[in-house]
Amino acid sequence: MTVQHVMIIGGTSGIGLGLARHYAGRGARVAVCGRHPDKVAGLPLLRDGRVTAHACDIADRDRVAAVVAEFAAGGLDLLIVTAGQYTDAAAIARDPAATLPVLRVNVGGLDHAFSAGAEAMLARGHGHLVAVASIAGLQRDYPGGSVYSASKRAAIAIGDAWRKALAPFAIAVTVVVPGYVDTARLRELNGGDASGKPFLMSEDEAVQRIAAAIARRDERCVFPWQMHALVRLFNLLPLALKRLRSK
Numbered sequence: 001m002t003v004q005h006v007m008i009i010g011g012t013s014g015i016g017l018g019l020a021r022h023y024a025g026r027g028a029r030v031a032v033c034g035r036h037p038d039k040v041a042g043l044p045l046l047r048d049g050r051v052t053a054h055a056c057d058i059a060d061r062d063r064v065a066a067v068v069a070e071f072a073a074g075g076l077d078l079l080i081v082t083a084g085q086y087t088d089a090a091a092i093a094r095d096p097a098a099t100l101p102v103l104r105v106n107v108g109g110l111d112h113a114f115s116a117g118a119e120a121m122l123a124r125g126h127g128h129l130v131a132v133a134s135i136a137g138l139q140r141d142y143p144g145g146s147v148y149s150a151s152k153r154a155a156i157a158i159g160d161a162w163r164k165a166l167a168p169f170a171i172a173v174t175v176v177v178p179g180y181v182d183t184a185r186l187r188e189l190n191g192g193d194a195s196g197k198p199f200l201m202s203e204d205e206a207v208q209r210i211a212a213a214i215a216r217r218d219e220r221c222v223f224p225w226q227m228h229a230l231v232r233l234f235n236l237l238p239l240a241l242k243r244l245r246s247k
C-alpha cells in the first residue's frame with residue numbers, strides 16, 4: 001500500500017526527522033511534531049509545501065488529539081512516535097523528579113498518540129502505528145538499568161498490546177527497538193562524541209531499516225543484530241554474574 005499521509009510525533013530532529021525526509025522524498029504529505037517546531041524552520045524539507053511542522057507536547061493528551069485529528073482530516077496512513085526523553089540513574093539521584101518527564105513522554109505520551117491515531121484510523125478502516133522504543137527495554141535485570149529502560153520496556157509492551165487490539169481492523173502496529181544511533185542527541189548525551197558506543201549505527205542506516213520494516217508491516221524491528229544478540233545473551237546470565245559484569 002502506498003503511504004501518502006504520514007505524521008511523525010518527535011519528527012523535528014534525529015531519527016524522526018530522518019524518517020520525515022524519507023517519506024517526503026517519496027512524495028508523501030508529512031507532518032512533523034515536537035515541542036519546538038521552529039527547529040525545522042529553514043530546512044529545505046519545509047519548502048516542499050507538503051511538509052508541515054506543528055507544536056505539540058506529546059504529554060498533553062488534548063493537544064495530541066487535536067493535532068492528529070486535524071492532520072487526519074486530510075488522510076492518515078502512518079503515525080510514527082519517536083518522541084522520547086532520557087534520564088539515567090545519576091540524574092535521578094540528583095533529582096528524583098527527573099523520572100516524571102520520562103514516564104509522561106515515553107509511556108503516557110505514546111498512549112496519547114496511539115489513542116488519537118487509532119481513533120482516526122478506525123474511522124478510515126486502515127492505518128499503521130509505529131512506536132520507537134529502545135533495546136534498553138529488552139534488557140532484563142540489567143544492573144545499570146534506569147527508569148528510561150523501564151519506560152522503553154513499557155513502550156514495547158504497549159505497542160504489542162495495541163497490535164492485538166487493532167489486528168481485527170487491519171491496522172498494523174510496528175515496534176522499533178534500536179540500539180545506539182548516532183544522532184545529535186546521543187552525541188550530546190556523550191560529551192559530543194558517541195563513537196565509543198557499541199555497534200553504533202548511522203542515522204541514515206537506522207532510517208532505512210525502520211522504513212523497510214514499516215513497508216513490510218513487521219511487528220517488531222530490532223537492530224543492530226549484534227546488539228540484539230548481546231542483550232539476549234546477557235539476559236540468560238544469572239543475576240550474580242550480571243552484577244559482576246557491571247563492576
Ligand SMILES: NC(=O)c1ccc[n+]([C@@H]2O[C@H](COP(=O)([O-])OP(=O)(O)OC[C@H]3O[C@@H](n4cnc5c(N)ncnc54)[C@H](OP(=O)(O)O)[C@@H]3O)[C@@H](O)[C@H]2O)c1
Nearest residue numbers: 010012013014015034035036057058083084134181183185
Ligand atoms: N539515538 C539513539 O541512540 C537511540 C537509541 C535507542 C532508542 N532511541 C529512541 O529513539 C527516539 C528518537 O531518538 P533521537 O536520538 O532521534 O532523539 P532526538 O533527536 O532528541 O529526537 C527526539 C524528538 O522527540 C521530540 N520530543 C521530545 N520530547 C517531546 C515531547 N514531550 N513532545 C513532543 N515531542 C518531543 C523532539 O523534539 P522537541 O525537542 O522539539 O520536542 C525530537 O523531535 C527516542 O524515543 C529515543 O529514546 C534512540
